[in-house]
Amino acid sequence: MKIEAILWTGVAVFYIVIGLLYLAVGGDTAGVVLLLLATGLGGLVAGWVWDWTRRNGERVENRADVDAIDSTGVVGVYPTASLRPLALAIGVTAMFLGIPLGSWLSMVGIAIVASQVLLLTRDTDT
Amino acid sequence: MTAVDPTVDPDREAMGGADPDRLVEIDDFLGDPDAHGPRGLPRTIIGWLTTTDHKALGIAYIVTSMVFLGIGGALAGVIRAELAEPGLQLVSVETYNSVFTIHGSVMVYLFAVPFGFGMANYLLPLQIGAPDLAFPRLNAFSYWLYLIGGAVMLLGFVADGGAASFGWFAYPPLSGAAGTPGIGADMWIVSIILTGTSGTLTAVNVIATVTMMRTPGMTLFRMPILTWNMFITSFMVLVAFPVLSGALLMLLADRQFGTHFFDPVDGGSPILWQHLFWFFGHPEVYIVALPFFGVVTEIFPVFSRRPVFGYKGLVLATLAIGALSTSVWAHHMFATGDLVLPFFAATSLLIGVPTGVKIFNWIGTMWDGSLSFEAPMKFAIGFLVTFVAGGVTGIMLASPTLDFHLTDSYFVVAHFHYVMGGTVIFAMFAAIYFWWPKVTGRLLSEKLGTWHFWLLMAGFNVTFFVQHLLGRAGMPRRVPDYRPIENFELWNKISSFGFLILVASMVPFLINVVRSLRSPATVGADPWHANSLEWATFSPPADHNFTWLPPIRSERPVFDLRWINFEGVGAPTSADAWEARHDHDEQWLPLHQWSDEEEQKRTTGPRPIERTSEGQSSDEDRADGDRGDDGEEIT
């Protein structure tokens, strides 16, 4: 994943350069802060990818001369069909809509979200 | 093997005498499409409500966003009808203000961006040879959040006081509690928080998928450009969307909890909102556009029978656009005078360079090609021309000298409709015509497609060209009424008439779709003789996409495979890889058969994603009982 790491590092470098440049020409504070936050975002992902590469080595997917044949085995698990995503979405919507419409709705929303998250973690089939 | 080397033959005699029978058809590798269990979409309502399949969700996204396009289009009709004559005829001022606000918001937040995400859902795993997105349940959650969030915005129309009416960028103090009282405004804010969150989660999903789920051999620089663009778009979403959500939460707090972030009376700053909003807002237009740049970059090579011209340059240009687009935001604020004008003029003009590079890459792809003009190609060329027309006016607006006069006038309305219409309308239809056979297994009529294209081209330009003149002459945007002077009335009439042509252009399209859906699904895997991996599986694709994958030795694995019998045509090592695979296993075309028992499990229980030698969607029993409690874990 070296190339990914380089990509993300490039992102971080770009934003720090632009951020400092913007600061130097007298840019507004909000803009400078946002550009530095973007630097952080790029840096965070870059760091994670570097670390992953360091610990796991280069992945077979990044070599140019391999084939589906060269990487077999379980790579993950398909989740089954589930009603939880829909229920969660309804809960989150209720949570936010409660802000203008009345806190009772937010309460309902929070209850739905909490119950679904709880159930999600206990689902054995995910 | 005859040595035919078209790469060095300037007279394009390459295939002279070559036996077309030795061209490989992908269908020959795939066998019976229905031997692998059910293909296609959920069949029951419960099936739809609970699906986590990227293809079903992709279609849900696309259909939903098209419905929103219809709604946004109807609202545009109201706008154009009202403006056909000076004075107020059709709607009240209040309604008009809600109508243009919701038109813009629906088009941007609920149609353009989600359509791109729909394509990411459906196509991205197919293009990189993956069985699904990295987090299927998160993906389903994103979709539902988008649908419900979108509905919340429209429900504003029935709320007390009507839907939001402060324009799609909601400048405070007008968007504050005093400026726009009424629940509809709060619902608009909530709606955008929800759909924005949905987008952010999808972006995470796309990035994880591209990073972790590529099939071996699919290196980053062999990914189709569409996938690249989705990847870069997703990064931009991660930078931009949280800023919008944060700003909206602050706005909601100002309205509901009496905070004063943006309220000048109590020391807040309206300008702060503008910085935050446009830090999101400009990347947003590229978030809208990049996936569609990807679309046409898939289409030009196929119908020109050429590889993408300057693949790496194209990727670099896209990266440059992605990066630069987050540092141009205040060009929407030139008229405030309260900023470093040269900085933003420079970055805004600069972004024209990588955009120009892309245009020439596309023309370079067609250059020396063998062009045929099926509907996808027509729409892609339509995109190219329209987009350039919008791009050159963008350069004018990037200069504050000119922007001072042009901003907030109909010139800007014309500019962004050329840009957005070019991408989201022309390239979107290009995408629909191109991938329709893959998704449905059916063809669309070329004849109706031609009618659709020319009517759209005419309608689009009649509607929007005169708006440049209106804006330059002094017609501000967001007005239901204008002075009945000189050409104002005539130009507005022309624009409104253009809208009728636009509506007419939808007729052949809808007929085409309905007729096609009623015909039998008989299309093979690769009807266009295309390039990327989604054409290496059935139409519609098998459950979990692939039963088999070709070797990937270039960004055109399917092309390489088709030309495997002609040395020097496809990627040089492709034929070797093919041979090696053949030697490795005499069963080099095994198609996985599901037993009844497996079939039972497939629909009821969790299944490990296993990479087999020939693909990724084998469906073995889960060997280890306590592994994989986390559905998204990739070992």
Next chain:
Amino acid sequence: MTSRSPLAPPITDQADDIDRVWDVFLYLALGVLAFVVVLVVYVVIRFRRRDDRLPQQKHYNIPLEIAYTVVPFVLVVGLFAITVVTVNAIDDTDTDPDLTVHVTAFQWQWEFEYPESGVRIIGGADTDAPELVLPADSSVLFELESLDVIHSFWITAFRFKRDIIPGTVTEFSVDMSDDAAGEYPNAGVCAEYCGLDHALMRFSVRVLEPAEFDAWLVEQANDQEVAG
């Protein structure tokens, strides 16, 4: 000659400059558009499919790619130079103007005040569009203030607008051309959407010769004293 365009002629020195820049950008834009369209039409005709042969499969042409990166870049640098020079001239506020006009925007009307003489012109809901009167051949400083939401003060004959942000006073100045005198009935408008009757926030502009303007100002001052 009666122009069919509803656009008022430029009446400030800055507007003349802006119109010149507009011409440069416009012709360049049309040139680029025409170039691309011609290329596309050429490609479509010249390289249409004639037989089933595979065309050559070349991926790259580095010199060409560099060329079509560098040429737009050079163009853009040129445009940037033009922009910076002109925008600095436009953005420069005159600290010692011949006349100051204080503009107050509110939902959904304008008030123009001439602080040196205390004259005020206020548009009301039931009045016609208010009229802004200015002297030709003089420098004018505008101070802009809003009582409620954001508005934008746009005089098309200036080729310029400036947003009016509540909580701050924004400023800009212009040099009225010496031949600016005349009536510009449709030249003024609010350009930033500001709520319900945004569309009705219009005003007219009348430019007088300097001597006439002074006379007008005195007359107004007297009238308002009598009335007030």
